[in-house]
Amino acid sequence: MKVLIVEDDPLHRAYLGDSVRAALPECSAVIEATDGAEGERLAREHGVAHVVMDLQMARRNGIEGARTIWRERPDTRILFWSNYSDEAYVRGVSRIVPPGAAYGYVLKSASDERLKLALRSIFIENQCVIDNEVRGTEQRSFARTGGISEVEYEILIDIALGLTDRTIARRRGLSLRSVQNRLQQIYDKLEVHQGAGQGPDAAFNLRARAVSVAIRRKLVNHGALERAEADLGDWLAAAAAGPRR
Amino acid sequence: MKVLIVEDDPLHRAYLGDSVRAALPECSAVIEATDGAEGERLAREHGVAHVVMDLQMARRNGIEGARTIWRERPDTRILFWSNYSDEAYVRGVSRIVPPGAAYGYVLKSASDERLKLALRSIFIENQCVIDNEVRGTEQRSFARTGGISEVEYEILIDIALGLTDRTIARRRGLSLRSVQNRLQQIYDKLEVHQGAGQGPDAAFNLRARAVSVAIRRKLVNHGALERAEADLGDWLAAAAAGPRR
DNA sequence: AGCGGCCTTGCGGGAACCCGCAGCCGGTCG
DNA sequence: CGACCGGCTGCGGGTTCCCGCAAGGCCGCT
Numbered sequence: 001m002k003v004l005i006v007e008d009d010p011l012h013r014a015y016l017g018d019s020v021r022a023a024l025p026e027c028s029a030v031i032e033a034t035d036g037a038e039g040e041r042l043a044r045e046h047g048v049a050h051v052v053m054d055l056q057m058a059r060r061n062g063i064e065g066a067r068t069i070w071r072e073r074p075d076t077r078i079l080f081w082s083n084y085s086d087e088a089y090v091r092g093v094s095r096i097v098p099p100g101a102a103y104g105y106v107l108k109s110a111s112d113e114r115l116k117l118a119l120r121s122i123f124i125e126n127q128c129v130i131d132n133e134v135r136g137t138e139q140r141s142f143a144r145t146g147g148i149s150e151v152e153y154e155i156l157i158d159i160a161l162g163l164t165d166r167t168i169a170r171r172r173g174l175s176l177r178s179v180q181n182r183l184q185q186i187y188d189k190l191e192v193h194q195g196a197g198q199g200p201d202a203a204f205n206l207r208a209r210a211v212s213v214a215i216r217r218k219l220v221n222h223g224a225l226e227r228a229e230a231d232l233g234d235w236l237a238a239a240a241a242g243p244r245r
Numbered sequence: 246m247k248v249l250i251v252e253d254d255p256l257h258r259a260y261l262g263d264s265v266r267a268a269l270p271e272c273s274a275v276i277e278a279t280d281g282a283e284g285e286r287l288a289r290e291h292g293v294a295h296v297v298m299d300l301q302m303a304r305r306n307g308i309e310g311a312r313t314i315w316r317e318r319p320d321t322r323i324l325f326w327s328n329y330s331d332e333a334y335v336r337g338v339s340r341i342v343p344p345g346a347a348y349g350y351v352l353k354s355a356s357d358e359r360l361k362l363a364l365r366s367i368f369i370e371n372q373c374v375i376d377n378e379v380r381g382t383e384q385r386s387f388a389r390t391g392g393i394s395e396v397e398y399e400i401l402i403d404i405a406l407g408l409t410d411r412t413i414a415r416r417r418g419l420s421l422r423s424v425q426n427r428l429q430q431i432y433d434k435l436e437v438h439q440g441a442g443q444g445p446d447a448a449f450n451l452r453a454r455a456v457s458v459a460i461r462r463k464l465v466n467h468g469a470l471e472r473a474e475a476d477l478g479d480w481l482a483a484a485a486a487g488p489r490r
Numbered sequence: 491a492g493c494g495g496c497c498t499t500g501c502g503g504g505a506a507c508c509c510g511c512a513g514c515c516g517g518t519c520g
Numbered sequence: 521c522g523a524c525c526g527g528c529t530g531c532g533g534g535t536t537c538c539c540g541c542a543a544g545g546c547c548g549c550t
Contacts, residue, residue, distance in 0.1 A: 009328075009353070011256045083254075108254070162454025164447060165537070167440075175499050180538070187538095194538095195412075195481075202409060203481070205506075206538070208453055209407025215460075216470055225461055236440075236448070410507070420529050425508070432508095439508095450536080451508070 006039035007054040023116035036065030074098040086218035104129040251284035252299040268361035281310030319343040331463035349374040
């Protein structure tokens with residue numbers, strides 16, 4: 001069994017290497033990469049089926065890397081090892097995991113024991129292991145209160161990108177009013193109010209305010225914006241090529 | 246000489262401790278804290294004058310911690326040790342450093358040598374040491390192109406918070422039109438255009454778009470938003486108490 | 491069938507936003 | 521001193537945003 005480690009911090013990389021070797025005697029080789037792009041390349045070259053991946057790396061982030069690895073080999077087992085349990089990361093991961101694939105999400109603050117256990121569970125037993133704290137944010141995200149649904153999340157990203165209502169409508173195949181309705185729901189769930197007086201002296205611009213609290217609540221972050229921007233670029237190009245109107 | 250290390254990652258904390266002891270034989274004690282709040286407390290209790298501080302920690306970030314430490318003892322020497330050279334961090338730091346204070350900014354990706362050199366320069370020689378890469382973003386930030394001035398930056402933060410033009414005007418003591426003029430400059434410098442057609446079918450909402458590219462360019466980030474939100478809260482309370490109108 | 495809920499869509503209007511035009515003022519330079 | 525520049529301000533209008541009201545469609549339940 002070959003294990004690929006993708007992690008840009010040398011200290012963490014070394015620590016991970018030790019843990020992998022200690023937890024998995026059946027591991028024949030540990031391969032190391034320092035960013036997502038290199039990880040993709042090495043995974044392809046070595047035909048690796050077991051990966052430990054950091055999210056949030058400097059040059060190419062872990063979600064991108066995992067996506068292309070999974071696209072090429074959907075049965076690859078990936079353990080995400082991250083500093084944060086931000087909803088943006090959790091959503092980003094759960095959106096790209098292929099059906100039936102075994103994966104894990106463990107925080108860097110977890111104990112040695114927990115990490116080794118997760119390694120064995122995922123790589124040997126083929127089971128999913130989600131850190132309890134991460135599970136927490138996942139739960140919250142689908143709970144009644146503060147729970148942003150998938151469709152709403154799309155629109156939220158769109159306004160975070162700075163799109164117009166009309167553009168969002170075209171992109172998502174909705175009417176203008178529907179987009180605005182969804183925005184209304186988002187404002188509700190994010191508890192965004194006008195601030196002071198309702199009418200002439202509202203303190204907040206709701207749309208901008210919603211983005212602000214979404215960022216503060218870690219629903220969206222830099223990585224998510226980058227990905228969304230790339231998608232948007234694709235769509236804009238496609239729309240310009242064949243504007244079916 | 247006592248040195249306080251504020252860093253939430255145990256691996257990095259241990260590494261820092263080793264480096265400090267190796268680089269500074271005159272160091273009599275190394276004290277460790279795992280977040281900004283604890284760092285403030287320990288600095289006060291031990292009367293520490295030499296601090297190594299991580300930015301971006303989970304519970305209370307380094308800029309907050311450094312601010313209160315410096316407020317209590319402006320001659321404290323602080324070395325910031327960070328993963329990133331984002332403009333938001335650089336601005337955040339350079340805004341709180343007291344006049345004449347010695348401080349440093351070194352990236353975690355720097356070599357062992359560089360870290361030790363910086364430790365000696367700052368703590369012993371009382372000199373400022375700014376990582377070259379950080380200097381780079383600092384330069385860029387004040388250069389002609391893409392250079393957001395301090396006043397513009399304030400307004401940028403305000404729209405990122407979701408404030409109305411009118412509210413910004415009140416807060417900053419400007420007329421409505423002046424705020425909008427500044428916004429215009431920001432749009433220019435951030436190269437934010439309407440996207441497709443000028444008039445009825447603009448793809449972008451400029452204000453939201455500006456925030457989006459500001460985040461992607463790392464002019465603002467989560468920590469900066471948190472701080473700005475706290476400031477805003479103070480101002481709102483003050484404005485409600487004595488609305489001089 | 492009838493009913494109630496949920497989502498979608500259209501309409502209308504008040505507020506906010508984006509921005510060109512123009513006047514005012516303090517500072518700099520020839 | 522006059523010319524010029526950059527920043528601040530008011531005015532006006534075109535567009536977008538925010539949102540209440542109401543009508544229609546789909547679905548499940550009684």
